[in-house]
Amino acid sequence: DGGITQSPKYLFRKEGQNVTLSCEQNLNHDAMYWYRQDPGQGLRLIYYSQIVNDFQKGDIAEGYSVSREKKESFPLTVTSAQKNPTAFYLCASSWRRREETQYFGPGTRLLVL
Amino acid sequence: AQSVAQPEDQVNVAEGNPLTVKCTYSVSGNPYLFWYVQYPNRGLQFLLKYITGDNLVKGSYGFEAEFNKSQTSFHLKKPSALVSDSALYFCAVNWEYGNKLVFGAGTILRVKS
Numbered sequence: 001d002g003g004i005t006q007s008p009k010y011l012f013r014k015e016g017q018n019v020t021l022s023c024e025q026n027l028n029h030d031a032m033y034w035y036r037q038d039p040g041q042g043l044r045l046i047y048y049s050q051i052v053n054d055f056q057k058g059d060i061a062e063g064y065s066v067s068r069e070k071k072e073s074f075p076l077t078v079t080s081a082q083k084n085p086t087a088f089y090l091c092a093s094s095w096r097r098r099e100e101t102q103y104f105g106p107g108t109r110l111l112v113l
Numbered sequence: 114a115q116s117v118a119q120p121e122d123q124v125n126v127a128e129g130n131p132l133t134v135k136c137t138y139s140v141s142g143n144p145y146l147f148w149y150v151q152y153p154n155r156g157l158q159f160l161l162k163y164i165t166g167d168n169l170v171k172g173s174y175g176f177e178a179e180f181n182k183s184q185t186s187f188h189l190k191k192p193s194a195l196v197s198d199s200a201l202y203f204c205a206v207n208w209e210y211g212n213k214l215v216f217g218a219g220t221i222l223r224v225k226s
Contacts, residue, residue: 004156033214040122042203042216043157058213090156098207099145099164102214104156 003027004105006091011110013078013085021076021108023091029103030096032074036060037088037107046089049074050096078110086112115140117206119217126194128226134189136204136217146187147205147214148178157203163187174198194224 004025013019025032031050035043045058049068063082068074074093078085088109092102117138126132138144145164149157161172168180178189187204204217 006156040218042218045213048213088154092157098209098211099162101147101159101162103159104149106156107154109154 004091004093004103006089006105006108008108009106011108012113013110014113016080018077018079019110021078021089021091021110023074023076023105025072025074025091025093025105027093027103028071029093030071031094031100032068033092033094033102034058034064034066034074034076035090035092037090043090046076085110115144115206115208115211115215117204117215117217119202119204119220121220122218123221123223125223125225128196128224129193132191132194132198132222132224134202134204134220134222136187136189138185138187138204138206140206140208140211143209144187145207145209145211146178146180147207148172148176148187148189149203149205151201151203151219160189194222196224196226198222199224 007022033048034046044060046064047066049055065077090107091105094100094102147162148160151157160176161170163170163180171177176191201219203219205214207214
């Protein structure tokens, strides 16, 4: 987990509320990623960013939004349009080449009240 | 499209015995293969990867994996299992022209004393 921090560790969302998950890295990596983990389904890619001020949708981007204003930060907003947000959210970072290892943060567990 | 399969939901092994966690993949070109481990409510920890070269890759905590191109497999192995190896293991694949890392569904490893 070293080098990548995620906060908070637990987050509770009310109906109709937008919530933002924080991800910060001090590894000087160019690329950052957000994954969603549900039991028995592995990790699914939500959004990724290869460079500041640019990002692309992953496999399950609907109901989520991101920004990449700084190299070290890649916050994820779970909007009210995401009807089933309860999951474990993982942030990762890496160098840009395809063979580079992604390193993961400790995760944020989002629960719906 | 690239994909990865972990055919076993769970693997049980006695402490001190060798362990194998299976992974098979499908990509259009040369694969980049990764193994990660996850402990409960934690982020993923990188174990090892195959990019090119020697088919036997050695990684962290005594784990190794063998790349078999003809069988499109990348099985994770350890000669002598420890109780502390009990965790969730993920295989992942990217490839030379891929744009994302694709994860398997994960295999739970249980090592009993």
